[in-house]
Amino acid sequence: MEVKRDEGIRKGPWKAEEDEVLLNHVKKYGPRDWSSIRSKGLLQRTGKSCRLRWVNKLRPNLKNGCKFSVEEERVVIELQAQFGNKWARIATYLPGRTDNDVKNFWSSRQKRLARILQTSGTANKPQKNKRAVQTCHDVPASQAAKFSSSSEGESSSKAQSGSSSCIENYEMIKMVPLTDLLNPKLVYFGKDLAHHELSQDEKNSCTESQSQIPFSEIPQPKPELTFSPESQELLAKLEDPNIFDMFGTLDACELGNGAQLPIGAQLFEPVGSCRSDAKENIDDPITPDSFFDDFPTDVFDHIEPHQSPSER
């Protein structure tokens, strides 16, 4: 990143000295009056830039450099469905995470999801051949990031009861953490239920969760499946009956047949909140203990090449 200087304004990466100056300012005056930092000649950064630096990097208790846990991913997925791309709002439910963190995480996740779906559309070509994959973009990565970027208004629309199974399946994929999606040992069945086919040993080895939010404290939301225009666009692609082949054992058969998402997802408590608007969305605060308690945090470690059931 190059450091530009326009009219004395410095851009680009921050130096440790600049951080120090900024921290001193916040110590003295609190996190405000950002513009005065430049007007006082303390830094050649815009107030905007100073605020951003503080919010995203210098604020206390940030989880810098710490990857999103599976539970955090679930929270993001659920809240994104509820609120749309209201990253700042979503971030309030995730201690130590900023809106930028959530936004970046979601963007990465959408790209990965898009890649998975695109790969499926290329006759199950192994993803190893990255160049082949890239030439088969039905949906550009830039658009892929928009797949689920439903707005708040759009989020209020419910999936129609007459939805095709493809639509249901896509919504399932969209709402399931990628770690779940790619875990060949994870089988969904039955309405609103999800089970792991893990041995007790495996469960024991995965009990240490990175979760920062005790799940027992998370009220469970009534999932409202949503269809943004972008999602509708993608859904058209999902008419391909081979779409689920790529998931190996987690194929169309297992995903379909009325299976529902294991989203007991619900609204979580925003950090420091006293349940204001969140409460209005909760009409059934049932706590689903079974699902998340056993969730392995290292599921990606278990991802293996696609295998047919007969191969196992």
Place this chain on the structure above:
DNA sequence: AATCCTTACAACCGCGTTGCG
């Protein structure tokens, strides 16, 4: 070893909102 590609992340930009004179 070199190159290409993906991913994660930091930072910027534009626009909307809010507060104040």
Place this chain on the structure above:
DNA sequence: TCGCAACGCGGTTGTAAGGAT
């Protein structure tokens, strides 16, 4: 009520690091 400045948010871009080929 209007205009302006400051702030906040969401979208986008650029880059470094690491992995794959």
